Amino acid sequence: MRILFSRVFSRISGIRRKSLFDCPQHRQSLVFGTNSHSSIDFNPKEKVDPFSLVADEISLVSNRLRSSTVAEIPELASAAGYFFREGVEGKRTCSMVLLLMAKAMDINRPESSFNCIGDSSRVQLHRKQQLIAEITEMIHVASLIHDDILDDARTRRGIASLNFAVGNKLAVLAGDFLLFRALGALASLKNTEVVSLLVTAFENLVTGETMQMSATVEQRCSMEYYMQKTYYKTASLVSNSCKAMALLSDQTPEVATLAFEYGKNLGLAYQFIDDILDFTGTSASLGKGSLSDIRQGIITAPILFAMEEFPQLKAVIEQGFDNSANIHTALEYLWKSHGIQRTKELATKHANLAAAAINSLPESSSLDVWKSRQALINLTQILTTRKK
Template sequence: MVVAEVPKLASTTEYFFKMGVEGKRFRPTILLLMATALNVPMDVDSLSRDLRTRQQCIAEITEMYHVASLLHDDVLDDADTRRAIGSLNFVMGNKQAVLAGDFLLSRACVALASLNNTEVVSLMATTLEQLVTGETMQITTSSDECCRMEYYMQKTYYKTGSLISNSCQSTALLAGHTAQVSMLAFDYGKNLGLAFQLIDDVLDFTGTSATLGKGSLSDIPHGIITAPILHAMEEFPQLHTLVDRGFDDPVNVEIALDYLGKSRGIQRTRELARKHASLASVAIDFLPESDDEKVQRSRRALVELTHRVITRTK
């Protein structure tokens, strides 16, 4: 699906799809499990295969969206590593990285149109809008906005949760499920995505470059205030002054980290992640009952994923 006619474009587009640097494939795994968890018995095998193919297409589109956003983010952040190798912009330059991201999005749009489902097309198009909105919120935030937890959670949903939630809902819609079941799929994706990002924010402070495959402590030096610092700010209002002052000076970063170490910021962020993981698990519990062993196994796996998200170390 990411094959390109021009060799240079092909090599850049496939950069993060090659074996060894393909990432965790977290999102496609969720969507394929969700497809089985929402399995609709069909009398004709060919219809069942066609539905599975269409749902798999959503998983592929989602991964292309995700990788395209990584390529663009690395350009915006001037990153030099990604998935334990040189970022595409670092290796081949910003122009090639941007064009590779654009190409992935265009291929995803072609695949999306082939599904011939207006509601799904609208949902996935909205996801792109929200991804851009979230990134814009991050780079244009005022000092007042970046100190508000509500603003952070909204931005986090747009940047991380919307892709998983809308893709899960699209998977349910393709199977012809009711609005209620589709919303349960949406709720699972939304809360799992939020839990994932909250733990990501914790790992930015507690992880290392070796385990994360990218530079640790990458947010606060760029002035990006995440949940651990926001929670610490409630205990130490002095952090507001540091945020207003900015973090261009490494001394300010060190002072902020000192306050974070004295606070329950990391612990409270983990607790918030556990809350959202629990809400994701509840959404699976409320899906219509099924005696199908494959359905039950997939639902157990989706619940297991909520535990893995909050206990991961990379």
């Protein structure tokens, strides 16, 4: 079903799918990687809480998301709004990043002025930026619903997964419903560049999931394949949405690229920590089962790094993990290796690249802009030191 939607959207947008390692954004990222700061310089006096800066806006976004799931059929409305209910709506990390990014790029904002025409334009832009956050959340949740169906998952965010609660058929329809609501909202922006970016992100989600499902043993044991799949599944949506924020506010191509770089590297760093927590976290802290990836035969960075130290681990991967003894053997190799530490270092590297992108934005004298940028930098540390 998701592959079908990907093809439909591709025809609408006319976009040809590109590999991460062939796309212009990735080539530009290599330039930033060369010139970026080697570490993040945190000053305790400059700590800014990312969530508090946009808490009111996130509340508005959450309310609109609940309204967006209203449907003619009550069962469909209930299923589509399952993860938007108060208490189970998640951390809204995507919304937080995007709303902060919008503020961080408000480069020409005057500190004190009153212009009726300018004020009206600013309100319209602000609403469009909030709509990008809503669209991104709908695509994100729809992809989680579909992923849980494919993985036959039983839990998500500490509660029953939607497929487990209502069955696969209604869960599929609920995910599809959210995607079409997102597409309708996207069309209302009447911005072809933004539409292309979000369609690309959605297609990448489908591509990444397909890569994971169809990978050969050699591909599963390849760090390059893992990085590309991880970008598609985790980082493409936030990076393209960050860039969409820049395009909506008529930023230069250079600023748009920096926004893309922040989202891409933050998304990658986030996933690397997720991969660690799958081995080190508990089911209670994760809101889903621990060791879920390896039980499904999904090979992530910690195991890939462990395999570099213990090549014999590849033979265990080839045998598969239907046998719990093979899981136990793989874990023994992992704990003897530096796999967890090297994955942490990889997450830190990309967190630093994300922070460097924010530090490279054009200067601004606005205190609000400065606070938003500092919050985005602080977020790179928060997400890479989390325990759940």
